[in-house]
Amino acid sequence: MKKIYYIFAAVLLSMLLSSCGEKWLAVQSHDKIYIDEYYNSEARIYEALIAAYDPLQWFDWGLDMYNPIPLIYEVMADDIYPGGANESDNRHFHLMFNYAADPTNVPTSVWGICYSGVNRANCVAKYMPGVKNISSERKAEFLAEAAVLRTWYYTQMWKLWGNIPYYEVNLEDPYLCDQSPADEVYASMVASLEAAIDSKALPMKRTADVGRVTYAAAAMLYAEIVMYQNDKDRMQKALDYMEEIITGGQYGLVDAAGLAQMWEPAGEWSKESIFEINYFSDGAYRSWSAPLVAGGSIIPTLCGIPKISGSSKFGGEGWGFFPMTQAAADAFEEGDLRKAVTVYRPADEGATYDARYQDTGNFLAKTLPRLDGNSGQIADAVMNYNNNVRLYRFAETLLNAAELIAVHGCSGKGTAQGYLDQVRSRAGLGSVSANLDNILQERHVELMGEGKRYWDLVRSGLASRVLTPAADKGAYRTASWSESKKWLPIPQSEIDAAQGTLTQNNY
Numbered sequence: 001m002k003k004i005y006y007i008f009a010a011v012l013l014s015m016l017l018s019s020c021g022e023k024w025l026a027v028q029s030h031d032k033i034y035i036d037e038y039y040n041s042e043a044r045i046y047e048a049l050i051a052a053y054d055p056l057q058w059f060d061w062g063l064d065m066y067n068p069i070p071l072i073y074e075v076m077a078d079d080i081y082p083g084g085a086n087e088s089d090n091r092h093f094h095l096m097f098n099y100a101a102d103p104t105n106v107p108t109s110v111w112g113i114c115y116s117g118v119n120r121a122n123c124v125a126k127y128m129p130g131v132k133n134i135s136s137e138r139k140a141e142f143l144a145e146a147a148v149l150r151t152w153y154y155t156q157m158w159k160l161w162g163n164i165p166y167y168e169v170n171l172e173d174p175y176l177c178d179q180s181p182a183d184e185v186y187a188s189m190v191a192s193l194e195a196a197i198d199s200k201a202l203p204m205k206r207t208a209d210v211g212r213v214t215y216a217a218a219a220m221l222y223a224e225i226v227m228y229q230n231d232k233d234r235m236q237k238a239l240d241y242m243e244e245i246i247t248g249g250q251y252g253l254v255d256a257a258g259l260a261q262m263w264e265p266a267g268e269w270s271k272e273s274i275f276e277i278n279y280f281s282d283g284a285y286r287s288w289s290a291p292l293v294a295g296g297s298i299i300p301t302l303c304g305i306p307k308i309s310g311s312s313k314f315g316g317e318g319w320g321f322f323p324m325t326q327a328a329a330d331a332f333e334e335g336d337l338r339k340a341v342t343v344y345r346p347a348d349e350g351a352t353y354d355a356r357y358q359d360t361g362n363f364l365a366k367t368l369p370r371l372d373g374n375s376g377q378i379a380d381a382v383m384n385y386n387n388n389v390r391l392y393r394f395a396e397t398l399l400n401a402a403e404l405i406a407v408h409g410c411s412g413k414g415t416a417q418g419y420l421d422q423v424r425s426r427a428g429l430g431s432v433s434a435n436l437d438n439i440l441q442e443r444h445v446e447l448m449g450e451g452k453r454y455w456d457l458v459r460s461g462l463a464s465r466v467l468t469p470a471a472d473k474g475a476y477r478t479a480s481w482s483e484s485k486k487w488l489p490i491p492q493s494e495i496d497a498a499q500g501t502l503t504q505n506n507y
Helices: 011-013 042-051 091-097 110-131 135-162 182-196 217-228 232-247 256-260 299-303 338-343 394-405 416-426 436-446 453-459 494-499
Strands: 273-277 387-395
Touching: 011 494, 042 110, 042 135, 110 135, 135 182, 135 217, 182 217, 182 232, 182 394, 217 232, 217 273, 217 387, 217 394, 217 453, 232 394, 256 453, 273 394, 338 436, 387 394, 394 416, 394 436, 416 436
Parallel strands: none
Antiparallel strands: 273 387
16 A cells, blocks of 8 residues: 655755745856745645655654654553663653653653644745635645644643643744644644545545545544533534544554554554554665655564563564553453553563563554564664554544544444444453443553553543552652642743743743
């Protein structure tokens, strides 16, 4: 199946962390094209659109930090420890785990990467007026696609920091923007998403250029932010979007055999997948000296099992980050088919390895390096695994719909019980009552390791009860989550650069 690979085009280098570009002198050039004049065709504005996808790949290692989404979200919850060599190894992971982050030990690169994505998405709208011979349908599709990407980047920052600068037109010198309160950021994001979704410019699913934004991906992002905000006025609309996906017939749950292959290369872009971050190994040339070019992922190396020997499936040069807690392994019911594709215990097949800090013997199978998983790479092997990152799956669509009906009182075409039962039946389990506790528990085990758990605990009001030292049977967590920990400290480097336009979060 054809994938869309995120190409770091030379003509777009200036778009990394600066504005879209300005024609500083009113002069004519006989051998150069100014960037404002470059985007004059559909093919060229498509380049700008594809450039807005590039930063999706950079979270694992970009701007000199490891901040793999979704795993940095998982360390703030209760299923995964930071791991690594010790508490100083990627110290911000460990401080986030213990709700002790400070302005110099936070996922700073996420801020820069996301604003790079925002910048590039905004450029599509900026340059679209100069594009000739593009159909109105194609124009609307590109603009909606860019708006959804922009909202996805803003969502990551909004969740982590709350009060952030928000803009839909790129900044000009001196590149400063007032900080918006979190509720205003949400209002802007949700309005932008509604416009993009309701334009009907995006296809429900793509069969070519797989990896580009779809109607279904935009709808999932909408439900995510509406439910996290607990926006009662928009819950029904979120459900309507979920049921469009459910009844549309283009997505569905894979069967038990498909579940076993879900996180293998063969399982990428299955009928269950709504949006993934694409990585590839064959011909991948991502390297330490060029980490922002197209290629593979370093997440499997981060999560990998150090010096593993004797495994039938996993290998690689593992660094031992993000080991699973024993409580996570114990969260599955007897007979739950999802446990085998989520939790890997080397001891179960007689494999050996070198234990690192916070080792429990449990590893996140969804992200581990497969044997030959970086086959064909031509640069730095540890950086070029072909494991895609799954951001949205149809199982989450069903669980969103179940919650919106059962918990928030929305009126659906289907029933909360029916939607919940579909997910459990595929896992080999019987029916349980469709109430908040059971739906959240189903999300817990179905989406384990996919970056959902922490946000579910926060939005449901359970974080202060669940995220405590007493609940951590490994005794590594020494502080409890509280409302003041909802937003991380803003990176000090950004405070310094903002010249007084940013106020630090109270953390």
